[in-house]
Amino acid sequence: MWDQVKNALHxxxxxxxxxxxxxxxxxxxxxxxxxxxxxxxxxxxxxVRRLLASMRFxxxxxxxxxxxxxxxxxxxxxxLLVSRVVAGVIIASGFLIxxxxxxxxxxxxxxxxxFAYVPNLMGAILVxxxxxxxxxxxxxxxxxxAVNLNLGYARLLGVGIKWLVxxxxxxxxxxxxxxxxxxxxxxxxxxxxxxxxxxxxxVGLGSKELVTKSLERDAGKPxxxxxxxxxxxx
Amino acid sequence: MEVDSVxxxxxxxxxxxxxxxxxxxxxxxxSQDIVASxxxxxxxxxxxxxxxxxxxxxxxxxxxxxSEFSMQDPSLFLIPWSPQAQSSLxxxxxxxxxxxxxxxxxxxxxxxxxxxxxxSQLEDAASKWVCRLTEPLLEMSFDFVAPCYARRKFxxxxxxxIISPLMRSLYGKRIQNPMGPDxxxxxxxxxxxxxxxxxxxxxxxxxxxxxxxxPEGLCTNLQACQAYLGTRIYxxxxxxxxxxxxxxxxxxxxxxxxxxxxxxxxxxFSSPVKALNxxxxxPQTTGTVEIGRMVNSFQLGIRDLQEIWGLVLPPxxxxxxxxxxxxTPEQFHIPDExxxxxxxxxxxxxxxxxxxxxxxLRSLTPLYLGWVASYARELETTExxxxxxxxEHLSLAYEAEKPYLVSRWRWPDRFNP
Numbered sequence: 001m002w003d004q005v006k007n008a009l010h011x012x013x014x015x016x017x018x019x020x021x022x023x024x025x026x027x028x029x030x031x032x033x034x035x036x037x038x039x040x041x042x043x044x045x046x047x048v049r050r051l052l053a054s055m056r057f058x059x060x061x062x063x064x065x066x067x068x069x070x071x072x073x074x075x076x077x078x079x080l081l082v083s084r085v086v087a088g089v090i091i092a093s094g095f096l097i098x099x100x101x102x103x104x105x106x107x108x109x110x111x112x113x114x115f116a117y118v119p120n121l122m123g124a125i126l127v128x129x130x131x132x133x134x135x136x137x138x139x140x141x142x143x144x145x146a147v148n149l150n151l152g153y154a155r156l157l158g159v160g161i162k163w164l165v166x167x168x169x170x171x172x173x174x175x176x177x178x179x180x181x182x183x184x185x186x187x188x189x190x191x192x193x194x195x196x197x198x199x200x201x202x203v204g205l206g207s208k209e210l211v212t213k214s215l216e217r218d219a220g221k222p223x224x225x226x227x228x229x230x231x232x233x234x
Numbered sequence: 235m236e237v238d239s240v241x242x243x244x245x246x247x248x249x250x251x252x253x254x255x256x257x258x259x260x261x262x263x264x265s266q267d268i269v270a271s272x273x274x275x276x277x278x279x280x281x282x283x284x285x286x287x288x289x290x291x292x293x294x295x296x297x298x299x300x301s302e303f304s305m306q307d308p309s310l311f312l313i314p315w316s317p318q319a320q321s322s323l324x325x326x327x328x329x330x331x332x333x334x335x336x337x338x339x340x341x342x343x344x345x346x347x348x349x350x351x352x353x354s355q356l357e358d359a360a361s362k363w364v365c366r367l368t369e370p371l372l373e374m375s376f377d378f379v380a381p382c383y384a385r386r387k388f389x390x391x392x393x394x395x396i397i398s399p400l401m402r403s404l405y406g407k408r409i410q411n412p413m414g415p416d417x418x419x420x421x422x423x424x425x426x427x428x429x430x431x432x433x434x435x436x437x438x439x440x441x442x443x444x445x446x447x448x449p450e451g452l453c454t455n456l457q458a459c460q461a462y463l464g465t466r467i468y469x470x471x472x473x474x475x476x477x478x479x480x481x482x483x484x485x486x487x488x489x490x491x492x493x494x495x496x497x498x499x500x501x502x503f504s505s506p507v508k509a510l511n512x513x514x515x516x517p518q519t520t521g522t523v524e525i526g527r528m529v530n531s532f533q534l535g536i537r538d539l540q541e542i543w544g545l546v547l548p549p550x551x552x553x554x555x556x557x558x559x560x561x562t563p564e565q566f567h568i569p570d571e572x573x574x575x576x577x578x579x580x581x582x583x584x585x586x587x588x589x590x591x592x593x594x595l596r597s598l599t600p601l602y603l604g605w606v607a608s609y610a611r612e613l614e615t616t617e618x619x620x621x622x623x624x625x626e627h628l629s630l631a632y633e634a635e636k637p638y639l640v641s642r643w644r645w646p647d648r649f650n651p
Contacts, residue, residue, distance in 0.1 A: 232468035
């Protein structure tokens with residue numbers, strides 16, 4: 001009986017060691033791939049950082065109306081953000097290459113599915129970039145127009161419009177990423193409706209006097225006396 | 235080709251005329267009597283030049299007036315004419331500029347030696363005022379006759395605060411109304427403008443024709459003069475569209491500034507242009523004016539537009555503007571030096587496209603209204619001579635600050651006080 005136990009132990013130990021030994025080249029390949037990708041990521045990040053700095057990328061981004069990217073960038077420098085994202089992508093690629101070195105069906109399908117997801121990721125990033133640009137542009141238009149109309153709640157309008165577009169953009173990006181589509185749609189509806197309701201309330205309360213005047217005029221009451229101004233511009 | 239196509243769109247009767255010495259386009263809504271008086275004045279021009287007067291059918295809807303003059307004197311043709319129809323989205327300023335373009339194109343087709351445009355109504359007009367726009371072109375070899383109106387202190391504020399002193403500082407000639415709207419141009423100048431327009435230098439549809447008059451003329455050493463016409467009746471103010479007006483007028487001015495940078499950077503001092511007659515002083519209204527709304531608009535701009543102005547103005551200017559927000563309407567005053575630097579910085583931002591050009595120009599509105607409030611508070615109880623002195627002081631400030639503009643224009647990143 002003891003011989004059988006010894007045999008079983010021997011076989012399981014041998015099998016474990018053999019399987020471990022067969023995985024070792026994969027581990028080594030993973031470590032090598034990671035090391036190479038780390039070095040490559042560092043070099044590329046330095047090159048990208050210098051290139052963007054020479055192009056005055058941070059200032060250009062502010063001019064294009066994307067200065068908000070600085071707010072969530074390390075040290076408030078979008079150049080650093082871009083270089084770190086590029087480095088991260090290279091390290092992740094190295095990791096995926098290393099994983100693929102195990103040559104098992106599972107890792108291959110994992111790599112395939114991750115690479116199949118890349119177009120969605122790129123699409124979502126593009127949607128986010130365009131949405132941020134549009135949000136900033138529309139928000140500025142509304143803000144300047146409202147200030148020129150002497151509306152006291154101009155900033156609120158500008159910020160409200162900006163967040164309307166941003167919420168729409170983020171929802172579109174999340175749907176593009178296929179992340180909890182149902183929840184995103186529901187949350188989008190609630191948030192969008194909430195912002196519109198808040199704006200309507202704020203503008204409605206702010207325009208109370210305007211509406212009163214308008215109703216008075218409609219009711220046939222004489223409007224308040226307007227002062228004739230002597231100014232001519234052109 | 236383009237000149238012909240524009241000319242062909244006018245009334246068929248213009249086709250029957252093969253040549254003219256002078257073309258006069260009437261864009262203003264003048265009564266038949268005034269049009270008749272204009273024609274009578276034109277007939278007194280020495281040398282009996284062949285004159286074509288184009289007038290809108292709306293202002294004298296009977297064809298009898300035209301035929302009457304044609305019959306009376308074969309050298310003058312009064313022709314009903316309407317400018318090329320613009321799209322329904324075109325603004326009044328765009329329509330008006332397209333009309334100038336059409337008149338110049340007709341003058342070019344007829345080989346006219348000069349062309350005048352009457353675009354405003356005058357009250358207390360000088361005698362034979364239309365001849366003052368035309369005679370310098372035909373008899374004195376001038377290329378550009380700018381109008382000069384009797385100044386009321388709160389009229390033509392956009393011109394007085396920005397356009398006139400800016401053009402004086404840039405191109406070195408003291409012209410009261412560099413963008414007309416009444417004006418006379420020689421064959422050389424309107425040909426130059428039309429050619430530049432065809433080459434795309436002035437933008438599409440002749441949009442920058444009026445803003446280009448002074449730069450095109452003075453940068454090519456053409457001769458300019460100004461003639462006193464009388465007291466202009468200004469259109470009423472639509473306060474809700476001040477920002478659109480600023481964007482439509484200043485955009486072309488800044489664009490021509492960009493195109494003629496090599497020319498204006500060489501100009502150091504300004505000199506007066508020949509004035510063909512002196513303006514008559516007009517009685518000024520004295521008494522307090524309501525500036526509270528404009529000061530409020532300025533303060534609202536400081537509160538809400540700082541983020542945008544921060545992209546355009548250097549920190550020193552921004553700090554000075556912030557200090558102004560603490561002043562009451564009674565103390566409110568924008569120093570000329572600050573105002574001039576603001577305009578120069580906006581011109582530079584327009585060139586660098588720091589933000590969308592439309593946003594940039596519209597965001598100037600609260601600052602402009604602030605300047606108007608400051609100017610009104612200063613001059614509300616003063617007489618005509620004080621107005622001239624005040625505007626001269628502002629023009630000198632524009633000239634004094636020109637090195638600042640040149641430095642920032644040449645080294646926008648390095649020179650940032």
